[in-house]
Amino acid sequence: MNEAGRSAGPARGSHKLALERVVAVHDEIDIPFGEVRTRLGGGLAGHNGLKSLKRELGGADFWRVRVGVGRPDSTDPEIVSAHVLGRFRESPEAVRELVGRAADEVERLVGGEGSAEDDGGRG
Numbered sequence: 236m237n238e239a240g241r242s243a244g245p246a247r248g249s250h251k252l253a254l255e256r257v258v259a260v261h262d263e264i265d266i267p268f269g270e271v272r273t274r275l276g277g278g279l280a281g282h283n284g285l286k287s288l289k290r291e292l293g294g295a296d297f298w299r300v301r302v303g304v305g306r307p308d309s310t311d312p313e314i315v316s317a318h319v320l321g322r323f324r325e326s327p328e329a330v331r332e333l334v335g336r337a338a339d340e341v342e343r344l345v346g347g348e349g350s351a352e353d354d355g356g357r358g
Contacts, residue, residue, distance in 0.1 A: 236261065236284035240291025247292055257297035258344050259288055260337055262319055266303030269329065271336045273344065274299050300340045302333060 239259070247257055255275060261284055266272060276296040279285040289295040307318040323330045 238287050239284045240287035240289070243288055244291030244293075254292060254294050254296050255298065257288075257292060258300060258341055259285070259297055260300040260302060260341060261285065262304045263301040264304055264306040264315065264319060266301055266305075268303055268305040268323075268325055269333055270303035271333070271340050272301045272303070273340050274301065298344055300337055300344070302337045 243257065243259075247254075261282065263272070263280075263282075265280060275298050277299065279289060279295065285295075285299070288297065304319065304323075307314050309315065
């Protein structure tokens with residue numbers, strides 16, 4: 236994910252997509268586990284994958300499906316990294332449900348229903 240832009244940028248160019256037709260699905264530690272929020276553009280919040288996408292896509296005005304994974308109790312970068320890259324502590328059923336809601340959001344956006352900047356968390 237940290238270098239997602241390296242493939243997304245050329246893919247966007249190849250398909251001649253407008254930036255607002257690009258959808259990135261990513262983890263978001265600032266959203267509680269289980270919530271899914273959709274937004275067009277916005278800040279990068281230190282997310283290396285989003286930085287890569289912005290750099291290679293030529294801007295930040297792409298859709299984000301933000302999948303809440305929650306924040307660990309520490310700000311130590313190693314603990315935060317282990318939290319994001321490690322296994323979920325939640326049940327497999329809860330993780331499947333979260334992934335399903337994120338997939339539903341992508342389908343909604345691709346289906347042309349994505350027009351509000353942030354729907355306030357549909358999950």
